[in-house]
Amino acid sequence: MSVLLKLIDVAVxxxxxxxxxxxxxxxxxGQPLTxxxxxxxxxxxxxxxxxxxxxxxxxxxGEIHVYGKRMTCRERQQLWGRELVMLPQEPWxxxxxxxxxxDQVTEVYQCVxxxxxxxxxRSAEEALYQVGLSHIGxxxxxxxxxxxxxxxxIAAATAGGATVILADEPTKGLDVSRRDxxxxxxxxxxxxxxxLTITHDVTVARQLGGALLVMKDGHLVEKGETMVVLxxxxxxxxxxxxxxxxxxxTDIAPHSQKHDTDDILVVDQxxxxxxxxxLFDGLSFSIKQxxxxxxxxxxxxxKSTLGDALLHLVTPLSGRIARLNQAxxxxxxxxxxxxxxxxxSASVSLGQLLDDIIQLHDIDRTRVAPLMAKLSLPNGILERxxxxxxxxxxxxxxxxxxxxxxxxxxxADEPTSRLDPITAKEVTTLLVSLASEAGCAVLLVSxxxxxxxxxxxxxxxx
Amino acid sequence: xxxxxxxxxxxxxLVGLMAFAVLxxxxxxxxxxxxxxxxxxxxxxxxxWLGTDHFGRSMLSRMAHAVGLSFALSLVCVLTxxxxxxxxxxxxxxxxxKVDNALSVAVNVLLxxxxxxxxxxxxxxxxxxxxVLYLAISLVQWVEYFRVVRAITQNVIQSPARQSxxxxxxxxxxxxxxxxxxxxxxxxxxxxxxxGANAIxxxxxxxxxxxxxxxPLAELGLMSVALFPYYSExxxxxxxxxxxxxxxxxxxxLLAGKRA
Numbered sequence: 076m077s078v079l080l081k082l083i084d085v086a087v088x089x090x091x092x093x094x095x096x097x098x099x100x101x102x103x104x105g106q107p108l109t110x111x112x113x114x115x116x117x118x119x120x121x122x123x124x125x126x127x128x129x130x131x132x133x134x135x136x137g138e139i140h141v142y143g144k145r146m147t148c149r150e151r152q153q154l155w156g157r158e159l160v161m162l163p164q165e166p167w168x169x170x171x172x173x174x175x176x177x178d179q180v181t182e183v184y185q186c187v188x189x190x191x192x193x194x195x196x197r198s199a200e201e202a203l204y205q206v207g208l209s210h211i212g213x214x215x216x217x218x219x220x221x222x223x224x225x226x227x228x229i230a231a232a233t234a235g236g237a238t239v240i241l242a243d244e245p246t247k248g249l250d251v252s253r254r255d256x257x258x259x260x261x262x263x264x265x266x267x268x269x270x271l272t273i274t275h276d277v278t279v280a281r282q283l284g285g286a287l288l289v290m291k292d293g294h295l296v297e298k299g300e301t302m303v304v305l306x307x308x309x310x311x312x313x314x315x316x317x318x319x320x321x322x323x324x325t326d327i328a329p330h331s332q333k334h335d336t337d338d339i340l341v342v343d344q345x346x347x348x349x350x351x352x353x354l355f356d357g358l359s360f361s362i363k364q365x366x367x368x369x370x371x372x373x374x375x376x377x378k379s380t381l382g383d384a385l386l387h388l389v390t391p392l393s394g395r396i397a398r399l400n401q402a403x404x405x406x407x408x409x410x411x412x413x414x415x416x417x418x419x420s421a422s423v424s425l426g427q428l429l430d431d432i433i434q435l436h437d438i439d440r441t442r443v444a445p446l447m448a449k450l451s452l453p454n455g456i457l458e459r460x461x462x463x464x465x466x467x468x469x470x471x472x473x474x475x476x477x478x479x480x481x482x483x484x485x486x487a488d489e490p491t492s493r494l495d496p497i498t499a500k501e502v503t504t505l506l507v508s509l510a511s512e513a514g515c516a517v518l519l520v521s522x523x524x525x526x527x528x529x530x531x532x533x534x535x536x537x
Numbered sequence: 538x539x540x541x542x543x544x545x546x547x548x549x550x551l552v553g554l555m556a557f558a559v560l561x562x563x564x565x566x567x568x569x570x571x572x573x574x575x576x577x578x579x580x581x582x583x584x585x586w587l588g589t590d591h592f593g594r595s596m597l598s599r600m601a602h603a604v605g606l607s608f609a610l611s612l613v614c615v616l617t618x619x620x621x622x623x624x625x626x627x628x629x630x631x632x633x634x635k636v637d638n639a640l641s642v643a644v645n646v647l648l649x650x651x652x653x654x655x656x657x658x659x660x661x662x663x664x665x666x667x668x669v670l671y672l673a674i675s676l677v678q679w680v681e682y683f684r685v686v687r688a689i690t691q692n693v694i695q696s697p698a699r700q701s702x703x704x705x706x707x708x709x710x711x712x713x714x715x716x717x718x719x720x721x722x723x724x725x726x727x728x729x730x731x732x733g734a735n736a737i738x739x740x741x742x743x744x745x746x747x748x749x750x751x752x753p754l755a756e757l758g759l760m761s762v763a764l765f766p767y768y769s770e771x772x773x774x775x776x777x778x779x780x781x782x783x784x785x786x787x788x789x790x791l792l793a794g795k796r797a
Contacts (some may be wrong), residue, residue, distance in 0.1 A: 100754030388700065404704035412697045420698050431715070435706060473701075480705060 077104050078143060079239050079269050080125065085137035087120050087129065087185040087293075095120050095293045097137060102239065104228050107262070107285035111316065113495030117293035118273040119164070122241050125271075126161050127151040141239070156235035162261075164240040170216040170337050176227055177203060177212035183234035202230045203318045206260060211428065220373075222253030225297040231262055234429060238268025245272065246279055250373050258282045275495045281305055289313045307482035309402045319496035321526035338399050338485055339516055340385065345394035346500030347377060348386050354380055355537055358394070362484070365440035368508055369527030370520045378520045379413075381537065382486035385518065388411055403483040406436070411477065411487040411506070415469035419461035425472055428480075438479050450475050450505055467498035474506055478513055485510055486518045491526075503530060540794075547730075547791025550784060554604055561601025569602050570594065570753040578771040590760075590774055591767055597641070599755035600777055606750065607757055607785060610671060611736040614728045615677040622682020623725060627717060629683070630690040637687075644680050652677040653739065660743050665751030670743065674736050681732070685724050694722045730793035734786045741782055757782050 080102035087095040094472045095117040102108050110118050125139060127148035130134045138145050141154065151159065173178055177199050182193035203209050206226045216224055225245065233240065242261055243365035246254040258279055261270055272283055280287055281302055286300040289312065297310045308314045317323070340362040347354050354377030362368055370378045383389040385396060386408055398408070412418035419428065433440060447454070456464050464472070470490055477485055487506060491499035504520075507530050510517045521527050527534055540548065551682035567585075573593035581588045588597035629637045647655070660666075693699055698718040707715075737757075743749030744758025752759060760778040768775045 284571075386704065404706070406704065409704055410701065412701065414697070418697045420702070420715045420719065423714060431707070431711070432705060435711075476705075517772050 112290035160237035369531030550788035558605035567595035618678035622679035626686025734789035
């Protein structure tokens with residue numbers, strides 16, 4: 076087994092501050108390597124350092140050997156596409172939005188491999204066929220689903236024949252079924268070379284096998300064979316990461332659900348369309364006070380639109396949505412957003428936003444402190460604005476803000492999909508337990524069926 | 538709002554010119570139209586710090602008044618057009634399809650006409666009227682604010698942040714204050730700085746073609762054209778209004794900064 080990529084004490088600094096502590100690793104042929112860790116642990120920096128893609132403000136120390144030869148940043152850039160390739164994190168941003176899919180792959184064969192137009196087109200069609208996309212060759216990227224776009228990006232990125240593939244969060248935001256497909260595709264693509272994957276998804280690491288590095292805050296925490304590390308983790312952090320996988324959660328759906336509670340919302344024969352396409356039809360269900368309802372389905376099937384319709388943010392084509400709880404005011408039907416920073420105004424501090432609400436609805440100020448303690452929010456975040464706070468803290472803050480209004484219904488639209496697993500587990504648990512404590516019904520939308528199974532009383536499949 | 542060094546430079550330039558205008562008009566012993574035909578086109582001296590023009594009028598008094606007039610016009614024009622443009626821009630997005638369509642038609646009509654021609658038309662109807670000049674320039678300038686504000690507001694209205702504020706029961710004023718204004722204010726300030734410069738240039742251009750402010754009032758464009766025949770005998774006289782116009786424009790453009 077030859078060593079394709081070797082790192083000796085590679086570290087990344089900004090000024091004097093160390094962002095990534097010195098790390099050494101070897102990538103050997105046929106042995107995939109996975110780096111596991113949560114967002115902000117320096118995983119992506121490492122990949123960028125290997126590629127030679129770091130912004131100039133950052134300094135890299137240590138040695139990087141490719142094919143047994145020490146190479147400078149510039150020499151590594153010469154290998155892009157042919158020997159060394161990095162799959163982008165968000166495929167949408169790396170595909171040309173106005174170019175036909177097949178052309179995007181054809182270009183690689185033409186420009187990188189130097190084939191003539193006909194040969195390149197034939198190769199591209201062959202490549203699309205291999206990743207199961209032969210039917211979409213004439214579409215544009217915006218007509219593709221997330222999984223298809225990622226497969227297209229992989230086809231284009233590996234068309235140059237690179238044998239060392241770096242994949243940075245290749246499965247981010249994908250449904251479970253799509254995720255497994257991408258992992259299999261990556262495995263087949265790297266059969267003749269090797270694969271370095273960066274992920275926060277323990278399942279992906281398990282599927283890939285090979286060797287595993289666990290990183291936390293720019294430091295290496297644990298290292299070893301993937302199966303060995305995952306089955307008998309030595310470090311607390313690794314254990315926490317593994318325990319945060321929804322499939323191994325204990326059931327956190329609150330048991331103390333009273334059966335004699337009233338319905339607060341009845342939906343009858345609901346039909347909703349978006350952009351001229353009917354998303355669902357004839358949907359009927361009812362929500363009781365304090366219920367936790369899960370909504371699952373593939374991306375684009377209208378999970379979020381259903382929640383928006385219940386909150387009167389989207390007008391249904393036909394059917395009835397009846398709010399039975401007459402005592403509840405409109406501001407007690409609320410929504411938690413997928414991307415926490417986008418749900419806050421960045422112009423003032425979080426404390427000011429909280430004051431605004433307290434003033435508007437005449438809320439008892441003494442309720443804030445205990446609730447903040449329950450959500451383990453440090454007092455300091457009130458002085459900062461939403462961009463200076465981590466995603467997990469911000470999502471907990473939005474739960475705080477919602478709970479202060481005594482909601483009767485909370486629509487949580489993938490509230491944890493942008494958070495790393497450990498934080499996601501915390502936030503979901505807090506959301507469900509605090510909401511049911513307050514007698515508030517929750518409609519939880521997620522693409523992770525395991526998460527929904529563990530948290531909800533009732534599941535709606537779209 | 539934090540200002541950069543060049544923005545500070547622009548601001549102090551403008552404040553300096555404003556101070557010159559105010560102090561000059563208050564403390565000068567000569568009025569704008571007071572002639573002294575015994576001393577025409579004198580170079581700067583102790584009695585006339587900036588010299589006298591071809592009728593022996595004090596250049597200092599005239600320059601101070603002209604600068605003051607330019608500032609006054611640009612200020613009221615900027616205030617009016619930014620207020621109207623911003624209000625209509627937000628209203629177009631918030632008021633629904635019908636309002637948006639109606640406003641867009643009006644704006645497209647205005648955009649189809651060259652700005653200076655519209656102003657010239659108004660000025661020709663009532664030459665020398667400060668009020669008409671002000672109305673005409675504001676009418677032309679609010680369109681820019683409208684277009685920029687409308688485009689930015691459209692994004693903010695769609696944002697989860699505003700939607701969430703609305704669901705929590707906040708009124709429109711709050712949504713404007715917290716969500717829309719922070720998003721549009723940098724652009725509005727930049728536009729306002731350029732708008733101030735444009736108003737001054739427009740007024741000077743109208744003065745130059747003699748349809749703006751009428752003599753004997755002092756106005757920068759008017760003075761340039763009146764002093765133009767004497768450029769070889771008394772170049773320092775012609776230079777004064779020209780340099781001041783350049784400084785005013787420079788000041789506003791520096792203040793506008795790099796943000797677009």
